[in-house]
Amino acid sequence: MARTTSSDAQALFHSLRSAYTSTPTSLKIIDLYVCFAVFTAIIQVVYMAVVGSFPFNSFLSGVLSCVGTAVLAVCLRIQVNKENKEFKDLAPERAFADFVLCNLVLHLVIMNFLG
Amino acid sequence: MADGESSREATARTLRNAFGNVFSFFILLLIGILAFSIRLFSVIKYESVIHEFDPYFNYRVTQFLTKNGIYDFWNWFDDRTWYPLGRVIGGTVYPGLTLTAGTLWWLLNSLNIPLSVETVCVFTAPIFSAFASWATYLLTKEVKGTGAGLTAAVLLAMVPSYISRSVAGSYDNEAVAIFALIFTFYLYIKTLNTGSLFYATLNALAYFYMVCSWGGYTFIINLIPMHVLLCIVTGRYSSRLYIAYAPLVVLGTLLAALVPVVGFNAVMTSEHFASFLVFIIIHVVALVYHVKGNLSPRMFKVAVTLVVSVGLVVCCAMIAVLIALVASSPTKGWSGRSLSLLDPTYASKYIPIIASVSEHQPPTWPSYFMDINVLAFLVPAGIIACFLPLSDASSFVVLYIVTAVYFSGVMVRLMLVFAPAACIMSGIALSEAFNVLTRSIKFQLPGSSGISQSGDTSMNTEGEQNDIAKTEKMDETAKERPSKKNKRKEKEPVVKASIRSRIERRLLVLPLEASVIAIILLVLLGAFYVKVACKVDAALNVHALLTSTLEKSSRVGRWKLVHCVWAAAEAYSAPSIVLTTYSREGGLHVFDDFREAYAWLSHNTEVDDKVASWWDYGYQTTAMANRTVIVDNNTWNNTHIATVGTAMSSPEKAAWEIFNSLDVKYVLVVFGGLVGYPSDDINKFLWMVRIGGGVFPHIKEPDYLRDGQYRIDSQATPTMLNCLMYKLSYYRFVETDGKAFDRVRQTEIGKKYFKLTHFEEKASSTSSPKRSGTGKRNPWH
Numbered sequence: 001m002a003r004t005t006s007s008d009a010q011a012l013f014h015s016l017r018s019a020y021t022s023t024p025t026s027l028k029i030i031d032l033y034v035c036f037a038v039f040t041a042i043i044q045v046v047y048m049a050v051v052g053s054f055p056f057n058s059f060l061s062g063v064l065s066c067v068g069t070a071v072l073a074v075c076l077r078i079q080v081n082k083e084n085k086e087f088k089d090l091a092p093e094r095a096f097a098d099f100v101l102c103n104l105v106l107h108l109v110i111m112n113f114l115g
Numbered sequence: 116m117a118d119g120e121s122s123r124e125a126t127a128r129t130l131r132n133a134f135g136n137v138f139s140f141f142i143l144l145l146i147g148i149l150a151f152s153i154r155l156f157s158v159i160k161y162e163s164v165i166h167e168f169d170p171y172f173n174y175r176v177t178q179f180l181t182k183n184g185i186y187d188f189w190n191w192f193d194d195r196t197w198y199p200l201g202r203v204i205g206g207t208v209y210p211g212l213t214l215t216a217g218t219l220w221w222l223l224n225s226l227n228i229p230l231s232v233e234t235v236c237v238f239t240a241p242i243f244s245a246f247a248s249w250a251t252y253l254l255t256k257e258v259k260g261t262g263a264g265l266t267a268a269v270l271l272a273m274v275p276s277y278i279s280r281s282v283a284g285s286y287d288n289e290a291v292a293i294f295a296l297i298f299t300f301y302l303y304i305k306t307l308n309t310g311s312l313f314y315a316t317l318n319a320l321a322y323f324y325m326v327c328s329w330g331g332y333t334f335i336i337n338l339i340p341m342h343v344l345l346c347i348v349t350g351r352y353s354s355r356l357y358i359a360y361a362p363l364v365v366l367g368t369l370l371a372a373l374v375p376v377v378g379f380n381a382v383m384t385s386e387h388f389a390s391f392l393v394f395i396i397i398h399v400v401a402l403v404y405h406v407k408g409n410l411s412p413r414m415f416k417v418a419v420t421l422v423v424s425v426g427l428v429v430c431c432a433m434i435a436v437l438i439a440l441v442a443s444s445p446t447k448g449w450s451g452r453s454l455s456l457l458d459p460t461y462a463s464k465y466i467p468i469i470a471s472v473s474e475h476q477p478p479t480w481p482s483y484f485m486d487i488n489v490l491a492f493l494v495p496a497g498i499i500a501c502f503l504p505l506s507d508a509s510s511f512v513v514l515y516i517v518t519a520v521y522f523s524g525v526m527v528r529l530m531l532v533f534a535p536a537a538c539i540m541s542g543i544a545l546s547e548a549f550n551v552l553t554r555s556i557k558f559q560l561p562g563s564s565g566i567s568q569s570g571d572t573s574m575n576t577e578g579e580q581n582d583i584a585k586t587e588k589m590d591e592t593a594k595e596r597p598s599k600k601n602k603r604k605e606k607e608p609v610v611k612a613s614i615r616s617r618i619e620r621r622l623l624v625l626p627l628e629a630s631v632i633a634i635i636l637l638v639l640l641g642a643f644y645v646k647v648a649c650k651v652d653a654a655l656n657v658h659a660l661l662t663s664t665l666e667k668s669s670r671v672g673r674w675k676l677v678h679c680v681w682a683a684a685e686a687y688s689a690p691s692i693v694l695t696t697y698s699r700e701g702g703l704h705v706f707d708d709f710r711e712a713y714a715w716l717s718h719n720t721e722v723d724d725k726v727a728s729w730w731d732y733g734y735q736t737t738a739m740a741n742r743t744v745i746v747d748n749n750t751w752n753n754t755h756i757a758t759v760g761t762a763m764s765s766p767e768k769a770a771w772e773i774f775n776s777l778d779v780k781y782v783l784v785v786f787g788g789l790v791g792y793p794s795d796d797i798n799k800f801l802w803m804v805r806i807g808g809g810v811f812p813h814i815k816e817p818d819y820l821r822d823g824q825y826r827i828d829s830q831a832t833p834t835m836l837n838c839l840m841y842k843l844s845y846y847r848f849v850e851t852d853g854k855a856f857d858r859v860r861q862t863e864i865g866k867k868y869f870k871l872t873h874f875e876e877k878a879s880s881t882s883s884p885k886r887s888g889t890g891k892r893n894p895w896h
Contacts, residue, residue: 008417012410019409056379060372068365074401075312075362078354083408086354087310098312102362105316109369 030077034070041066061110068106072099135261142265143252147245150272154241154282163237163284168731168748170286171738173212174236176204180217181232188213189375195743196733197755198725198777206375207751211295211328212288215239240281240290247294248272251535251542254301257308258508259500259543262550267542276486276534289531292329297535299325299335300515303359304508310355312362319366326371333386334532336367338518340393342511347400351507357401364394385441399426478527486530490537497540500547516540552630559627709735712783715878716740720781727774728783729763729796729803730756736783745777753810760807763800763840764814770839771873781877786844788857788864795859800840801825828862836866839874846871 044062053059079087079095087095157166165174180188189205196202220235251271256264271277280289302318326332343360346352368390371381381387407415483491494516501509516536523533716726717740726742733747746756762773774782787795801819808814818834819825827841835841849855849867856863 009421012414012417012421015410015414016406057372060379060382061369064365064369068362068369071361071365072312075315075358078358079310079312084354090311095312098316102312102316102366105319106366106369109366109373113369113373 027077030073034073037066037070057113057115061113065110072102139261146248146268146272150245150248151241158283165286166284168734172734173286175738176213177216177236178232180213181220195737196747198743198745209288209328209376212291215291236286237284240285241283243291243294244281247297250294250297250301254297255539255542257304258512262546263543266546267539270538270542271535274534274538276530280531288329295325295328306359307355307507310358315358315362319363322367323370326374336387336390340390342514343393352400360397364390475526487534487537490541493541493544494537496544500543512539552634555630713739716742724780725778726781726783727779757807757810760803761811761814764804764807764838766837767839767873784843788859791858793859797844827860827864829865831865
């Protein structure tokens, strides 16, 4: 039983990896960016847990800035993904412009909120 | 030849579409004008004056804003209210309305249009109701097409429930908030339909405006997660849903935290937790869908078993932590008003101050018919229409109306949230009905292009024309194709689809006679309604107004309009600061006692004098008389209100001591027993006793009741007859008619001749037969 599970898991990882290698480089870069943002958010949460959340607005804006960029990057990834049939007629340039606009608003708000 | 014909048809269709667009634009313009002008009755009948209680506070804040600028506004500490505590206005007020009106005023002034702040404030609500009906058009158009959108917009422009909160002069948060609410929903649906980040950004900004303007924003931040969850559970997840929801939560939370009155509540209170929970869920679901797309089904099964076993453990831990966090806060993290929404008995049990406000109480059945009228009957039809076929957008509208019905059943005030939903549903229902009927006529009379009927349903021409065009085309293709082609339909999926849809359409077609009769019936019903209503309204002289307004309206809306116009003109336009009654001979009496009383206060008292009154009149006293008050309509300090309530229900000496300790020089009492004005202080008195008794236990409600009945005649209890409120209200009342007959309570009062020992009558309104402002002065001060 345990053996089949582990072999299954191995096969799973294998197929996951082979599926991922076929994704285009631009998407991989976005993935890296998302991972980086999430990682930064986690570091901040850990810091908050250890040191305390005193300037709460700073903590909040820091974490939400990371989460926000990650979410927006995921949205961008969804939109520029060629395999996604829902966004066929959306030009990647347009998607990127929307992404930049949304990021601008997000960080304007965050700068305001850091206070 | 077939090509030429089809291209000709195509140009004809584009022409028709262009014509339809221009036409619907003009209809929208007219709807805007209708929405604006139907709300002006109060200005026409009375004058350009601000209504009610809260609007006076908003007006005062707007004045401060326009005079001192935005930075002083944020830091404003108001020392003229809640004496001796004061109140931080900048941090405790929803600034949306004030900033909107302030910006409008500033814009107009910089264009050299010198309007006073008051005028701008009075007309803010009608302007925004026009915006709201346009937003309704956009929202319904996203859900069910242009025809439904236009119908819904007309209905919203005239729905009595919304008129009641947005007549000219009712300068309150709801006036702009309903627009913001509908517009936020529209942008959410738009994002959901297009999957564009641009609209997601706009959606977050609209949500920000909503948070700025009204506490009801929690409705949005709970409804949208509910819809997302519904979509996920019913297997309708799409990446568009992710784009519509995830950025909204992050941006929306940050933007909400920017508003001082919300602040950290945006992440600390349970009202917002649902959105975070769904935020996590949607990420998990998105990941699952992503992985599923990359794996073979067998591998996916393996992955699921692996993840589920690990995930369950993590989930349990998370939920445990969450519950522990929520349970550790005293009110379980929910604010009182929200709790009374979930548990309707909560407020009456624990917080009399919330229960005492009439708009926080559950509505009665008649108020549903008064407020949304025939829409109540159309809503179920609209819901059914939304299920044919069910899309993401229409499921959202269905969810919206279901939750709104529940909330409106809990609190009268939330009828306002329910009204737009009802309008959208009825708009959909009406336009679908007309679509079916006219289409079936069209289908059977292919030659004559629905002359009378399409003219009749001017609201629906748009969507209808598209339909007609489609049906015509299908009809022709069907004729062109010989029947043998049907055998080959497997090979031609396009043909198959068109034929199938034709069959489906034919199933929907009603017999010609039936549909003609149905349309005529609908129109006749409208006309009949007008007649009956006109008879009723003739006495009220609304007839003349009606005929002029009617021409603007569509035939569909006519039967409803009469009620709405009547409601707008009669029921909701009264500013409550100026009162009118009809005398027995049919003449009109105008009582301006409130303003008279406030004017007396501002002219005859010192600038720094403190005026005590029940909290209802606090805002008006500070705004109109410019005197410091003890409590006002922002009921943030229950103890302070209870102190005033205790003073009002104590005997004279004890009351004098309380008022003396608060530096009070004048007490304002509103008494309507002489003219029959029912919402006076004697009728509110039991709430004073209850609220006072909630903090000071020596005030006991049974002391004021004889056998559980509240009475002020000779059967009344001695405590009642000796309390300050009774004495101030009925002092020298017997001198008016010799019998001391109270026209509100319909009885003679219990104790007619008495002297005031610690207070002294300073002024009562005398010009008219009603004593409203009784400024009583403490003689020993």
